[in-house]
Amino acid sequence: MIRITDLKKAFGRKVVLDGISFGLDRGESLVVIGGSGTGKSVLLKCLLGLEDADSGTITIAGLNRPRPHELAAQVGMLFQGGALFDSLPVWQNVAFRLLRGPARLDKAQARALATEKLARVGLGAEVGDLFPAELSGGMQKRVGLARAIAGDPPVLFFDEPTAGLDPIMAAVINALIREIVSEMGATAITITHDMRTLRDVADRVAMLHEGRFYWQGTADEALSTDDPVLQQFTQGRTTGPIPTLR
Amino acid sequence: MIGMALNLLGATGRMASGLMGGIGRFLAFAAVTISHLFRPPWYGREFALQLVQIGWLSLPVVGLTALFTGGALALQIYAGSARFSAEFAVPSITAIGMVRELGPVLGGLMVAARVASSIAAEIGTMKVSEQIDALRTLATEPMKYLTLPRVLAATLAMPVLVAVGDAIGILGGYAVGVTRLGFDGPTYLRNTVEFLEFWDIASGLVKGAVFGFLVALSGCYFGMHSGRGAQGVGEATKSAVVVASVLILSANYMLTEVFFSA
Numbered sequence: 001m002i003r004i005t006d007l008k009k010a011f012g013r014k015v016v017l018d019g020i021s022f023g024l025d026r027g028e029s030l031v032v033i034g035g036s037g038t039g040k041s042v043l044l045k046c047l048l049g050l051e052d053a054d055s056g057t058i059t060i061a062g063l064n065r066p067r068p069h070e071l072a073a074q075v076g077m078l079f080q081g082g083a084l085f086d087s088l089p090v091w092q093n094v095a096f097r098l099l100r101g102p103a104r105l106d107k108a109q110a111r112a113l114a115t116e117k118l119a120r121v122g123l124g125a126e127v128g129d130l131f132p133a134e135l136s137g138g139m140q141k142r143v144g145l146a147r148a149i150a151g152d153p154p155v156l157f158f159d160e161p162t163a164g165l166d167p168i169m170a171a172v173i174n175a176l177i178r179e180i181v182s183e184m185g186a187t188a189i190t191i192t193h194d195m196r197t198l199r200d201v202a203d204r205v206a207m208l209h210e211g212r213f214y215w216q217g218t219a220d221e222a223l224s225t226d227d228p229v230l231q232q233f234t235q236g237r238t239t240g241p242i243p244t245l246r
Numbered sequence: 247m248i249g250m251a252l253n254l255l256g257a258t259g260r261m262a263s264g265l266m267g268g269i270g271r272f273l274a275f276a277a278v279t280i281s282h283l284f285r286p287p288w289y290g291r292e293f294a295l296q297l298v299q300i301g302w303l304s305l306p307v308v309g310l311t312a313l314f315t316g317g318a319l320a321l322q323i324y325a326g327s328a329r330f331s332a333e334f335a336v337p338s339i340t341a342i343g344m345v346r347e348l349g350p351v352l353g354g355l356m357v358a359a360r361v362a363s364s365i366a367a368e369i370g371t372m373k374v375s376e377q378i379d380a381l382r383t384l385a386t387e388p389m390k391y392l393t394l395p396r397v398l399a400a401t402l403a404m405p406v407l408v409a410v411g412d413a414i415g416i417l418g419g420y421a422v423g424v425t426r427l428g429f430d431g432p433t434y435l436r437n438t439v440e441f442l443e444f445w446d447i448a449s450g451l452v453k454g455a456v457f458g459f460l461v462a463l464s465g466c467y468f469g470m471h472s473g474r475g476a477q478g479v480g481e482a483t484k485s486a487v488v489v490a491s492v493l494i495l496s497a498n499y500m501l502t503e504v505f506f507s508a
Binding site for chain 1: 287289371372375376377379380381382383384385386387
């Protein structure tokens with residue numbers, strides 16, 4: 001479903017991605033971990049076409065260099081802060097793509113679908129008429145998740161889905177992601193620093209370190225490894241091979 | 247000494263190069279914006295919303311500016327013309343001054359303060375909160391969805407604002423002329439209308455359209471290029487207003503030269 005080969009990206013002299021290669025089959029869930037500034041978000045932006053890679057190939061759902069509307073039909077994205085459109089009520093945020101573009105639905109149909117997706121993430125229909133500024137952080141994440149799955153895309157990306165949430169709400173979002181990915185049979189990539197997300201969401205884990213996938217394995221392996229780099233990260237130790245000033 | 251001179255020369259060169267680069271990027275941004283006018287899809291609802299935001303909601307500030315400017319202009323022209331016993335010229339010169347120059351320029355500057363700042367802050371905030379990226383992932387081109395409706399709405403709304411401002415400004419001059427300077431009301435109006443030519447009004451409206459375009463373009467450009475965080479958005483907002491104001495004043499001179507020569 002997703003094939004990445006020798007992906008490279010640098011900003012000036014700073015090499016962020018230095019030859020990333022991996023593949024994900026349908027229904028697989030990959031969690032990418034790594035320190036701040038190691039290029040996890042840049043990786044997602046390259047996959048989404050928001051950043052141009054310097055070299056390498058990206059194939060998503062059989063599409064190589066897809067057009068924006070082709071990619072949008074295949075990929076749903078949950079942004080770190082939700083990235084909900086302030087000027088639109090919640091239901092129009094969820095139905096944004098359904099109200100525009102070649103496969104546009106009429107307003108009533110789009111609203112019904114938005115209400116259905118809001119229900120899927122545990123929000124009532126009345127939330128649809130609120131504006132994003134009226135929602136708590138957890139509700140904004142749920143709405144972002146509803147927007148990501150609105151078009152039933154086969155690929156889902158999650159950028160730090162639990163950032164800024166309390167542990168209970170973080171667990172709820174993790175559980176929702178796991179359920180939705182499983183029931184949709186979607187291929188998912190999640191970027192996180194949260195070890196609980198790693199445990200709850202990952203089929204596979206990859207650690208991004210010094211521009212490369214330094215380590216790959218299962219969640220259990222990641223949490224029990226004796227690799228000093230991975231161990232320092234997963235245990236949150238201030239001493240070890242990863243510098244704390246970066 | 248030579249080292250200092252070289253440093254100064256280098257700094258001047260870098261500044262000139264940065265300025266030329268900025269102008270180039272701004273012009274390219276304008277060209278891309280205009281190109282979207284001819285390529286679907288178009289977002290009619292966004293355009294209508296911006297017409298209200300930029301046009302309708304700017305009416306009070308433009309109207310008040312024009313009212314007081316018209317009154318002050320009548321007093322100033324009276325003070326000058328009285329020295330040559332030419333007080334009769336107050337209505338016509340007030341009207342010509344309003345429609346050719348002060349209506350579009352002051353209206354443009356007020357709209358720059360109100361609209362360029364709000365556009366830059368809104369789009370800048372959308373950028374730092376990843377809403378622009380979100381638009382792209384939803385197959386919506388931000389230049390088409392955010393920039394084009396704002397620029398088009400400002401370009402079309404500004405001449406209407408200028409026309410309304412002209413009328414209110416002339417009314418301000420009339421009120422001062424009649425109540426303060428002792429003019430006869432019907433005579434004041436007759437002098438205003440008789441001496442005002444079609445091109446006086448049309449040139450002001452053309453200026454308004456150009457100023458509207460520049461104001462919205464500046465707001466969108468600096469919003470789209472906003473830096474990170476509150477400071478980045480604040481800087482974008484400030485730059486949008488400053489650049490829009492400078493562009494209005496420089497474009498005003500150039501357009502006036504063109505109209506003057508014609």
